[in-house]
Amino acid sequence: MAFLEVKDLKVHFPVKGGIFGRTVDHIKAVDGVSFSLEQGKTYGLVGESGSGKTTTGRAIIGLNKITAGKVSYDGHDITNIKKAGLDVRKEIQMIFQDPYSSLNPKKRVLDIIAEPLRNYEKLSKQEEKKRVQELVELVGLSPESIVKYPHQFSGGQRQRIGVARAIALKPKLIIADEPVSALDVSVQAQVLNFMEDIQEEMGLTYIFIGHDLGVIRHMCDDIGIMYKGRYVEEGTVEDIFNNPQHIYTKRLVAAIPDINPENRKGLINYRHEIQREYEQFYDDYFGDDGLAYSLKPISDTHLVALPEKG
Amino acid sequence: MNEKLLEIKNLKTSFRIEDRYYAAVDDVSLTVNENEVLAIVGESGCGKSALAFSLMGLHNRAKIEGDVLFKGDDVTKYSAGQMNRLRGHEMSMIFQDPLTALNPLMRIGDQIGEVLLLHNKKLSNSKRKSKAVSLLERAGIARPEHVYEQFPHELSGGMRQRVVIAIAIANDPEVLIADEPTTALDATIQSQILDLLNELKEDMNAGIILITHDLGVVAEMADRVAVMYAGQIVEVADVHDLFGNPQHPYTRSLLSSVPNAESIDSKLHVIQGIVPSLKNLPREGCRFRSRIPWIDGAAHEENPRLHEIRPNHFVRCTCYKDFYFPDEEKGDQNHGIS
């Protein structure tokens, strides 16, 4: 049994309209997503804005209401996470995208990090402070930081405070929603390295949501590519980057900038070629409604949303 | 040889914080030639955007020293009226966030029409419209006539950036400054916008200043690259030279902190410490010194200046000669937690 299993997940948001503001339609933000991941691995959820990747992550942790489908974690059904036990809930945590807005500016670091502890564990003031200090040191900040406020830290340090808060309850699964996209390159490297370190130390499992394929390739073991609420392709890093099959994945992979200027001409030509292919065969890869078909395996690890008859 | 369009000489842009001026751009000298993309790369707070805004005269309350020569004319001495005739005409700019760069209450057509009218008062209404529509088309917008009538909020981010570009190229500028033009966009949209900029460069013969933090974008677009750190240029070179043979410790550190195909099984390089804030910038000696504490202090120059180490390849400070990555020697190094 997989550590986390998401089966046919659907998250639909109602669209209000008409004179009485009735629900006239639904936005199918996530429309039938299934995947599973093993403990200790990093699973990348990739897509462009509006693909439903963030909604998927938020639905798993209960921040978006699940319309249909099933999510099971370590043998527990957590489709309705509010009904799941406390110990299950504290094992799943989230890291947010923007280190500038995800921390309450009026709270001290101590209170920010202690918040999950206060919700789930009854600790004395003394114990709490000790735990927070340990956490702060673990993420590489000085113990005095706990009496400071978020604005006294740089972006990378703030993101580490966010990480400290997420790992305060010794979780097993962390959903990281674009944790480095608001950060500079050198700071991004800090946070990525650090996430890898604590993964090793604490045996963490990550769902890493991102749009930067360079970062995804660096961090992830398996990857799911989303487009308009559906999966278009899933596979290992090698499958996706070296052998992309779906035209959308190909286009996405081709768009990764190459840091070597010598490859410039070749890359641009390749991109144009892919773009032509994309325009020419778009209709073959997507159904009448512009949505992806369901996934079909082409190897043990590699699944692609190919048309029914072909 | 391409003609020199813009010559920046010892430019210094200072902002006032609590009764004192602090230079965000400190003694920057650069040239931009015709039909060339000069990338200015650096992390947030390095002064690259402040530099771009200084060139366009868009700072409200900043002290600007030094010269900016546009075809030999010092624009820092220009009157407000002269500057207005230059901006949007010979020199124009593309902004980072297409979602906020357009007036939400004006139709797209009027926003493009405005820049046309400002620099050609005699343009008739019908000519203005046909010009605006053809600009939208040139910026790669399908159904330009339809978009002409629309409001910004009706367009996607990528489309809006195309509109911003249409405004910038409306009067065939000779210098085009693109300030993080693709940062706010999705990867596939980013490559389309870069494509567009490349096309435009070809047929405009303009000099493009590309401001970015994304080394991938630099590698794909630039002809020459200037790396900025803490308000100063630390390295300038031809793009192939810079990526193939980077010299300054900051350039080398930055390049090795980018995840790429080779980095999958290894740790990324992390620059120790943090980028100093404007108030706390080291003003004496090598500004990068505190970020590479394992390098012998004697390796730094007392008054670091740009050395031309090869034709057209400049590096600031002498510390590059003795630089090595910590793990190159000791093999293991904690990753620079501050």
Add this chain to the structure above:
Amino acid sequence: MNHMWKFTVRRTLIMIPQLLLLSVLVFLMAQAMPGDALTGQINPDLDPQEMQEQREELGLNDPWHVKYADWITGALQGDLGQSFQFKMPASELIWNRMVNSFWLGVATLIITYLIAIPLGITSGRFNDSLLDSSITGYTYIGFATPIFIFALVMLWIFGYQLGWFPTSGSVAPGVESGGLEYVMSKIYHLLLPAISLGLITTVNTVQYLRSEIIDTKQRDFIITARAKGASESRVYNRHIFRNSLLPIAAFFGFEITGLIGGTVFVERIFGYPGMGDLFIESVLLRDYTVVTSVVLLFGLASILGALISDIILSLVDPRIRIK
């Protein structure tokens, strides 16, 4: 434009429950007052037994919802009941006053915007200058000054001491209705109350406009406009003011609501025969039919004000207009 209509219809429909709630509240308030329609009309020497019968006959002992239904049906037909005090239909009593209040409101609004727009624009454009400090200083004084004291001072200086304006009434006695002289006399009478009220109520709008301009000044699209080569004056006229004035236009409806409170005091002090004056008069005379009618109309005006605001906003802002 189709959406625009949908919005207006939807927005108007929302008013129905609002109005219903308002009328129920006003009605219950009237019920809670001591005495009823009979108290003032009946001979106090009448036998209590007989009085009870009369009450029964008039429906005064019915449950409240039956009485409410009677009252609201009447109100919808323009029958607001009898004034106890003046022994005439309340609607007749109110009509003339309403016309006077309407013109006072219009004059006050004109003065409010005549002051607010130049001051707000100057203050916002040159923020943190000496000029701005003086203007914001004025607005703080405006916020802090109670309207009834300010109105009294104005009346004393310009009405009694200098004698520039009449000190009470809405028209000079003896002037025939109709004709230019009548109109001029009307305007002359409402000028001082309108100026007094306008000077105080405008500070909200000045402040609002100022912060709106300061906010718009820092938006990215203003930098775009400058980068196009637009001159400072064009940047202000075409981009900053236009974008800042739109929220002000939407504020217009709420301005009406704000005026109501002010007119109550000002009309009383200037002896101007409007709705506010009538309101205080009837409260003092315990003329409950009139009080409830006036409160109902004030409430109606507030709800209409909010409606106007929303409709204006949807008209001027394309982001709402097209959605």
